[in-house]
Amino acid sequence: MPLLKELVSYFDSKFPTAFQENYDNSGLLYGDLNQKVTKALVTIDINLEVAKEAKIKGCNLIISHHPLVFKAVKSFTTNTEQEKALIFCIQNDISILCLHTNVDNHPEGINGMLASMLQVEQNSILKPFNGFLKKLAVFVPEAHADTLRSALFNTGAGEIGKYDFCSYNTAGLGTFRAGKGSNPFVGNLGEIHTEQEIKIEVIFPSHLQSAIVKVLNDNHPYEEVAYDIYPLDNKYSMAGAGLLGELGKKISPELFLNQIARVFDLKALKYAAGTGNDLQKIAICSGSGAFLIEDAIRAGADAYITGDLKYHDFQTASGRILCIDIGHYESEIVFNNLIIDILNQNFYNFAADKSECYINPVCVFSPIGV
Numbered sequence: 001m002p003l004l005k006e007l008v009s010y011f012d013s014k015f016p017t018a019f020q021e022n023y024d025n026s027g028l029l030y031g032d033l034n035q036k037v038t039k040a041l042v043t044i045d046i047n048l049e050v051a052k053e054a055k056i057k058g059c060n061l062i063i064s065h066h067p068l069v070f071k072a073v074k075s076f077t078t079n080t081e082q083e084k085a086l087i088f089c090i091q092n093d094i095s096i097l098c099l100h101t102n103v104d105n106h107p108e109g110i111n112g113m114l115a116s117m118l119q120v121e122q123n124s125i126l127k128p129f130n131g132f133l134k135k136l137a138v139f140v141p142e143a144h145a146d147t148l149r150s151a152l153f154n155t156g157a158g159e160i161g162k163y164d165f166c167s168y169n170t171a172g173l174g175t176f177r178a179g180k181g182s183n184p185f186v187g188n189l190g191e192i193h194t195e196q197e198i199k200i201e202v203i204f205p206s207h208l209q210s211a212i213v214k215v216l217n218d219n220h221p222y223e224e225v226a227y228d229i230y231p232l233d234n235k236y237s238m239a240g241a242g243l244l245g246e247l248g249k250k251i252s253p254e255l256f257l258n259q260i261a262r263v264f265d266l267k268a269l270k271y272a273a274g275t276g277n278d279l280q281k282i283a284i285c286s287g288s289g290a291f292l293i294e295d296a297i298r299a300g301a302d303a304y305i306t307g308d309l310k311y312h313d314f315q316t317a318s319g320r321i322l323c324i325d326i327g328h329y330e331s332e333i334v335f336n337n338l339i340i341d342i343l344n345q346n347f348y349n350f351a352a353d354k355s356e357c358y359i360n361p362v363c364v365f366s367p368i369g370v
């Protein structure tokens, strides 16, 4: 049985909490990090019934997609459904881990699963993060450049799109004078020293900064390491909202709508008609994705699949892009399989189960004989 901290840390490396949106509250909401996890219950939402289901099934961890707590909880009574579920979890030692927009914004998260279900080959993030990249420039003696560069790469620096091991290296002369009390790696106390150095430049995502700085200090021979870190305005192509991909061949809007209804087992689906042309380039965003309609159009997508669209969203898309609302729950229910597969592949001798009592709160009525 893994410790809770092992599961939390695994999921944080797989779907970094730093990938979540500002409004979100992903991460461990309740639990003792040193507690052994007997079994996990995976669900889209947590309510009192789900919490009771966890207890009945012997699960002392619930992993949910939507956080049970978004805003500060100022009282713990049983006045609201949220408080009832929280109190039940706390009283029964059931930890709560939420993996929300950090999974949504990851290419191997829910959107990635939706793409493979629809045989869409994913190419890129629809709206990559901005302001997420930094650059490190470090000055290192020539003989130590290879070791340091490799250590930085192994920590996640130097990845640009589908390329890794990216760096720029320039040779130059570094100068310094070791002062009283110092212990210089080269040169003598009180003398100006000139050293042949390499300036290594690499980019890295900002959530890795403390790991990068640690590796930098651990693998650099100097007592005082000279380096610069500065923010970049470049987009971070590895994560962000929605994704963009292509079907193997063009198909008609009607065929595609049929395929979606079949794959997601939908009795009906709402859409705004696009241009009527055959489709190949497809944009996808699980959950509530109205905010990406214009991005999908700008990216040249022929169709956009999402959930939770309002009348005016359909109006925005109409005639410009085939915009399909498959439903919020329907677009996210694959979360359960995604997390259970990850747990099965990475944690042996540990069981996880899907919630059976949490079902789609939105019902569709199909009249008979009409």
Ligand SMILES: [Zn+2]
Binding pocket: 066, 287, 288, 328, 332
């Ligand atoms: Zn959602």
